[in-house]
Amino acid sequence: MLATEKVQPTRKLPWRTATVREIIEETPRVRSLSLDIPDWPGHRPGQHVDIRLTSDDGYQAQRSYSIASAPEAAELLVTVERIEEGEVSPYLSSEVIVGDKFELRGPIGGHFVWSAFMTEPLFLVAGGSGVAPLMAMLRHRAAAGNKNPALLVYSSRSFDDIIYRKELAALAARSDGLKVVHTLTRQQPAGWTGEKKRIDPEMLSRVGFSPKEQPRIFICGPTQLVESAARALIELGHDAGLIKTERFGPTGA
Amino acid sequence: MSEKPLPLDGNSAAGLLSELFAVEITGASITCDGCHHAAPIGAARLYGGRMGAVFRCAHCENVVVRLVRTPEGYWLEMKGARSLFVQARGD
Numbered sequence: 446m447l448a449t450e451k452v453q454p455t456r457k458l459p460w461r462t463a464t465v466r467e468i469i470e471e472t473p474r475v476r477s478l479s480l481d482i483p484d485w486p487g488h489r490p491g492q493h494v495d496i497r498l499t500s501d502d503g504y505q506a507q508r509s510y511s512i513a514s515a516p517e518a519a520e521l522l523v524t525v526e527r528i529e530e531g532e533v534s535p536y537l538s539s540e541v542i543v544g545d546k547f548e549l550r551g552p553i554g555g556h557f558v559w560s561a562f563m564t565e566p567l568f569l570v571a572g573g574s575g576v577a578p579l580m581a582m583l584r585h586r587a588a589a590g591n592k593n594p595a596l597l598v599y600s601s602r603s604f605d606d607i608i609y610r611k612e613l614a615a616l617a618a619r620s621d622g623l624k625v626v627h628t629l630t631r632q633q634p635a636g637w638t639g640e641k642k643r644i645d646p647e648m649l650s651r652v653g654f655s656p657k658e659q660p661r662i663f664i665c666g667p668t669q670l671v672e673s674a675a676r677a678l679i680e681l682g683h684d685a686g687l688i689k690t691e692r693f694g695p696t697g698a
Numbered sequence: 699m700s701e702k703p704l705p706l707d708g709n710s711a712a713g714l715l716s717e718l719f720a721v722e723i724t725g726a727s728i729t730c731d732g733c734h735h736a737a738p739i740g741a742a743r744l745y746g747g748r749m750g751a752v753f754r755c756a757h758c759e760n761v762v763v764r765l766v767r768t769p770e771g772y773w774l775e776m777k778g779a780r781s782l783f784v785q786a787r788g789d
């Protein structure tokens with residue numbers, strides 16, 4: 446191939462104006478925003494959007510946020526965790542009010558996606574707000590009536606930091622093949638009998654699907670959690686080609 | 699562990715790539731010229747800021763794609779890639 450090719454841009458993915466319809470308090474540090482986006486083309490579970498904020502003096506900051514809602518849902522949801530000192534997340538997770546508008550483009554990404562047509566076991570591993578795109582998959586799975594085995598292993602700092610806690614419990618109570626395993630790494634409520642260490646090979650082999658079942662694996666969250674979980678699953682014998690990852694950056698859980 | 703900043707996944711540059719490619723390119727398979735490993739662009743290691751991106755092979759860390767956005771246009775360098783396979787539409 447040519448060492449360097451100069452190429453012309455296409456304009457396939459326009460910036461649209463999103464309007465905040467509703468704000469849902471998920472945890473003390475996390476909010477979901479229900480967005481109204483004219484001519485939204487629909488999305489696949491696992492995809493994200495780019496959000497661009499412009500200040501009065503014209504300065505722009507752009508970040509990616511996963512779509513947390515199912516394609517079947519009427520509204521588009523993003524779930525944003527507050528990173529202190531961050532440029533974009535403090536606005537989206539704390540300061541934003543209903544009726545605010547900002548620019549958004551999407552849906553984006555064709556690799557980290559799952560569809561309820563897939564019949565292999567679904568093995569999801571999340572840390573903190575990394576649960577957002579996996580929630581889109583689980584909401585889609587429920588809406589589509591997919592009953593194949595599915596497992597979410599989800600690491601949070603504390604009980605109160607569990608995002609979508611009630612909805613996850615409700616999804617797991619449908620007896621449609623979904624199991625949710627929480628691990629609380631910093632603080633556990635009195636009487637907690639669940640997991641309390643960081644996700645590691647021992648936990649994944651004990652609670653997870655075996656490599657023989659060839660689950661489709663999606664791991665999402667802070668970069669370090671994603672890398673250690675992916676490494677652990679490969680160590681346990683899972684095919685690297687079946688593992689898809691979405692690193693959110695240093696953002697910690 | 700290393701001085702290198704933490705990478706993201708190639709998938710997270712899908713928005714930037716969509717400014718250039720008419721098809722969703724993160725699902726396309728790229729073959730590394732260093733180790734001949736083929737993997738989706740979305741599975742590559744992504745380094746760099748929001749103005750540009752360096753994609754490294756997840757297998758051997760060879761740079762497979764470099765994309766820089768300047769006010770005048772986009773520079774795409776792929777000398778570390780052997781080939782790019784884009785599946786026909788209709789999957």
Ligand SMILES: Cc1cc2nc3c(=O)[nH]c(=O)nc-3n(C[C@H](O)[C@H](O)[C@H](O)COP(=O)(O)OP(=O)(O)OC[C@H]3O[C@@H](n4cnc5c(N)ncnc54)[C@H](O)[C@@H]3O)c2cc1C
Pocket residue numbers: 493508509510511512523524525526527528529530531532533534535574577578691692693694695696697706709710
């Ligand atoms: C594909 C993709 C999807 C994403 N989806 C989501 C999502 O659904 N929800 C979500 O909340 N985020 C998501 N993120 C992360 C998001 O894009 C931003 O990176 C995040 O919101 C922080 O942006 P910020 O502007 O607030 O912080 P920045 O201004 O970018 O960062 C501020 C500083 O804080 C540092 N920093 C970041 N996290 C921490 C931390 N925990 N402790 C200490 N320092 C830290 C940064 O390195 C930087 O120096 C996603 C990222 C990607 C790549």
Ligand SMILES: [Zn+2]
Pocket residue numbers: 730731732733734735755756757758759760
């Ligand atoms: Zn390689």
